[in-house]
Each structure stands twice: as structure tokens, then as C-alpha cells.
Amino acid sequence: MERVVDIETDGLFLAAHRGFLTVSSAGEEKGRIPLDDVGALIIHAHGTSWSNTVLVRLSERAVPVVICGANHAPVACVWPLEGHYQQGARMRAQVGASKPLTKQIWRQIVAAKIRMQGYVLSWAGKEAGAFDLLARKVRSGDPDNIEAQAARRYWKALLGSDFSRDRTADGANALLNYGYTVLRAVISRAICAAGLHPTIGVFHANRANAFALSDDLMEPYRPLVDRIVFELVSSGHVELTSDAKRRLASIATLDLDNGDGTVSPLSLQAQRFVHSVAVSFETGRVEIALPGKPAPQGVRELMDDP
Template sequence: MNLLINNNTALIICNRSHLPNGLFLNLNSHHIQQELFKRQIQASQPLKKKLWQQTIVEKITNQGILLEKITTSKNSFHFLASKVLSGDTTNMEAVAANFYWKSFFEIDFKRERFGNYPNNFLNYGYAILRAATARALSGSGLLNTLGIHHKSKYNAFALADDIMEPFRPIVDETVHTIMHHYDEQNLNTEIKSMLLQILTRTVYFKNEKSPLMVALQKTASSLQQCYTGKRKKIKYPKLWN
């Protein structure tokens, strides 16, 4: 376990149902971690609201692109993204999510954490994405407990939950593909392996492309620079070229 930590590896523990149940991360992953924690804690509300606005614009935009790919029909997600205010005070995230999930699957589906299939597939994929995001943030010297929007006192990974939002459609796309190739409705080794491969999926920055796991590190580093005043926006990649 120490060797894993020394190599900044996120270790996920699963429960008896084989679902992710815990996360083990490096607490000493950056040489100026105390200074970065201080900057993060002192971040102003206007900054955090702007960062959350940008994050939700990216999420809704990505949902719209994926939905058009799947349904082959135009949608209004670009318009919804343009209506996101600072801090998303009008909750356009929820407006978009409501339409997104009603249209995404060919079956009657309601997105719930403990809901019916394929919620179990989505949950597993999101847990992998959350762990990879938390690892990247920890590696950039940031405190996962302190989010820019998520604030629950019981959530140790609030910042990871914030930053992973625009990347969720990668999991959605993978689950959609699995459903069209497999009749299995329970998680098995093969399906878990396919979901794990999201970490090596290619995403795109302006002049380069990289695996998702590397892109998350770049995104986390850019957030760190937002806290230290070197940047004004988080560097999110495009999920499709």
C-alpha cells in the first residue's frame, strides 16, 4: 500500500456486492501542499462561482454533443449552456439533466444512485472517474474535501465531485455502448473491465490529445493555477474531436 501511495496511485476498495466502497489516496503528494491548501481555503466566492459556472457549461455542452451522437437529432443544449449564470443560480444543470436522461436510453430510465439497471453500471463508471479525479487533484496539491460547489460535511471528495462533472458523459457513452452489445444487467468482470478502460480513452486539448487519466492531471493543475491567481479558467478538454 505504501508503494502505491508513493507512486500517487488511487486504491479503491469494493464491498461484498463488488461495488466501490472506499478510496485510499496520497496525503503528501505535493512539495508546497500547505501553501496550496491555504490558497484553496481562501478562494473567494466570486472565483468559486465563476469556476462552477464554467464547469456546468462544459458539462451541459458535453451532454448535448453526446445526445446528438446517440439520437442523431439536434437539441437545445447549446442554448441551455449559454443560460448558465455565475454559480449556476438558476440550476440549468438540473434542467439539462432532466431532458438528457429522458432521451438518452431507449428504455424507461430514471437516474438514481440506488436505482434499477443500468444505474449500477453508471455508478461503477462514475466511481472509477471519481477516484481518478481525486488522484489528479491530490497530485496537484489540492484538498479534495473542500469543493467549489459541493459542500456536504459528510463528503470527503467534494472537489473531485465538482471537477468530474464535465467528464461524466464519457461514462454515459461507455454504458450506452455496453447495453447495445450485452444483455447482462449485473456487473461482471468483463463489464467492469470495459468501464475501467474509460481512463485510457482519448480526449482533446487545443493542440494535443491525451488519455483521460493524463487529461485529468492537466485539468487539476489548471485548477491549482486558478487558486494561485495564474489562471482564470479551468483547462477542460474536449471529449470528442
């Protein structure tokens, strides 16, 4: 099972030794994990240092290394140069994708996100009937900005009328920042593995955003982070503690319904989803494997008290 490794203790040294990622402090090894089990490496701590071999070995495995700022949002990411044997052809297809194609992909992504928001609200005991209707109203490219209309209803309904999404704020916002950072890393690895480039989005096109595609493709999964944050806040966990990070990082292992009676962990389902987007770029037909709702047993395990 791929694991999201978070470095939050100051002054640690990371190295690669005989197939393991090792973590040491003052010359004493504190822990190790097989490199093949690492799904993403997220670094928050001050004074972290590492050998160049760590970056080489993780890049060989298409594992992103995400460096975060004080607000727990990513400020840099080490991106592997090679990720798929069809990388060149797929990137050319990605760059050359027609506007109608990318608009149809975005329509499905937005609709899936809104349906997932409705699921989260329903689970939280909130009124969610309007969200299925909003999802059905999304048109190609979302010209009516149904996504924003849903967001305005969603945040107030889920976290209260006083809540405002602010990436620079503490409390629930810091929890959301961290959870989204985990998602971004998981999706970024899937993008690399599919032979796509993270900068070339289907909707986001900010020149300063080197991970526009990552931000596009993580949208349907965001409400799953929101659900965990709601659970944390409701139980009095409003600070980004080690336990809160552990629970948020474990979202990569959350089992999602595949729609055919089977389930897959989010990290694996994300690979299937991103691969389907890559194939859509190549074929010109929109046939994408969107995420389903969480499997009940997986949610119960994820929500166990830290």
C-alpha cells in the same frame, strides 16, 4: 500508460514485491503489474487482503485505493498525505478562494458538462440542439440550476422515458455507478498530484462527503461514462460483468481533443485540468483547461466488443 486495476475475484491477496503489485490466491501468484503503471486500485471483492506495504507503495505514488460497496459505489478511499511540493500553499489558496472565483469555476464546469451531454446525445442519434443553448445560459454559480434542467432532459433522451438515475438500482444504474467510481479515482489522483485536498469543493459541500472536490471536477467527464453505458445497454449488456468493467475502466485511456490539434488520454488530460484549477485558486483568475470531445479513433477502440 496508467491502468485502473479492479479486484473483483473473492479471496485474493495483494502484495508489493520488487516494484510490482502482485495478486495471489491460496499462495499461488495469479498476476502482477508494475506499481508505476497503476493509476488507481479499485476493490469490490469479498475476502480481499493485502500487506501494509501495498498501501505504502501506492500512496508514495499518489495512487488512490478505492473500496466499494455492493452497489459498486465507493465507501472508502486511502488518500496519500503528501502529493505535491506546493501542497501547503495550494491548500491554503484552495481554502481561501473567494466565492466569486469558485462560482466562476463552477459555471465553466457545468457548461462543459452540458456541452458534453449534448455531444453524447448527438452521437447516439438523439436531439441535442437545446444543450448548446443551455450551456450558454449557465451563469456564475449556476443560480438557475441549469445543470438540473439539462439532466432531466438528458437521461430520458439517452436511456429512455422509463429510466431514472438511482444509485441503489441494478442494470444501467450499476454500470453508471462503476464508471463513475473509475472517474472519481482518476480525478482524485489528479487532485492529490496537484497539491489540492479532495474534501474542499467548489460546489459540493456536504459535510459527510470527503471527496467533494473530486465530485465537482469529474462532472465534465461523466457523460463519457454515460456514452459507454449507452453502448453496453444498447448491445444487451445490462449486468456489471467482468467485460463491462473492463470496458468502463478503460475510459482512463480514452483520447480527448486538447483543442490544439493534439490529443491526450483522459487520465493525463484530467491532470492538466486539475492543475489549471489549482493555479486558478492561486492566481484568483479562472483559466481552466476543460476536456474536449473524444478523438474518433480512441472511441472506436474503446467501443470494441469485449
